[in-house]
Amino acid sequence: MSHHHVVIIGSGPAGLTAAIYTARANLQPLVIEGEPSSTSDQPGGQLMLTTEVENFPGFPEGIMGPELMMRFREQAARFGAEFLTEKVTAVDFSERPFRVHVRDREFTADAVIVSTGAQSLMLGLEAEGRLLGHGLSTCATCDGFFFRGHEIAVVGGGDSAIEEATFLTKFASKVTLIHRRDALRASKIMQDRALSNPKIEMLWNSTVVELLGTDKLEGAIVRNTISDELTTLPVTGLFVAIGHRPNTDLFKGVLDMEDTGYLVTRPGSSYTNIDGVFACGDVQDHTYRQAITAAGSGCTAAIDTERWLEANTH
């Protein structure tokens, strides 16, 4: 068992910004950063699966997502933040000090900052488990390379779907963007990029209902949501970018959350319903969900934590 002033759970832009600020405030935070995975639920968070980040202030030429996150981490480490590359398995916030479990290890903390982020939703189809990594992918930047000259598809209509589709045109001969509505939800600049790309073809009002292939993906059956008509799309690759869900399973019945699972924070702050537990980043934000807003809220959580500790310890 070891005790820390502050334990930060999660290591995306929010958690690492909270780590930089609490470390500089001499609170020697422990960051339990998560475990490597090929989904966005991993150390560094969602940016680990992106390529060029063009809208993070201070990088006029853009920066690669993973590199940006490595820099966040180095900056936190420079001021003494400690890192544990594992996943929290349980929390006990019923009394102070708070307890955070990583399998059979226990950490106690005067304050906890929750920044576990959100992870990509999957389609929920039966064949998904079998075909993941065999044509079905959660990471365009990892797997796009293997579809040079192939016809592939991306499911989704938001910024990340378009970013993936645009990126994949570097390799694929054709990218079909399958979207369940008749208009994109993505920002104007991303929409223009997709609609003007000759390799991207839009398939509106459509959802994927079945994946074909045993050992590898051979196609997808798509249903038109207006006519109910089924068509088979002969694609060898399918990339899913249909949105996110917050990583809050650990906090069910403990921290107040919305029906959708997002943590509720007191307006204008990072306070949760438990005094001494703070939340920041995408885990409590379904509106903005940007690296810069996550980082901003991580800073808020660090300052809230620092002031709360000053008033509540000793």
Next chain:
Amino acid sequence: MADGIVTLTTSTFDEAVASSDTPVLVDFWAEWCGPCKMIAPILGEIASEQAGHLTIAKLNVDENPDIAMRFNVMSIPTLLVFDGGEVRKRLVGAKGKGQLLQELNEFLPTSR
């Protein structure tokens, strides 16, 4: 090979995998893959902890696409474990150290 990980290429792959005294785990990776970077240090640790029991090797898919294609690698990181020159296990996607060791259990000495 300072970190105990053997770098394989198209020209060394077959010989290295077939002639090894221990099972060989080959990490199919590339520079542009974020999750690949995250598991590299874990594989380095396993390489030194399991030296003599399991050989850890890596193959850059960018530079050696023919080998990646031969083993139907369509997603990275993919880890293939070869024993006696044959693929015995296929692990797709990055994993934490605990989970990885559990998956590799059958290739490691029981007294671990």
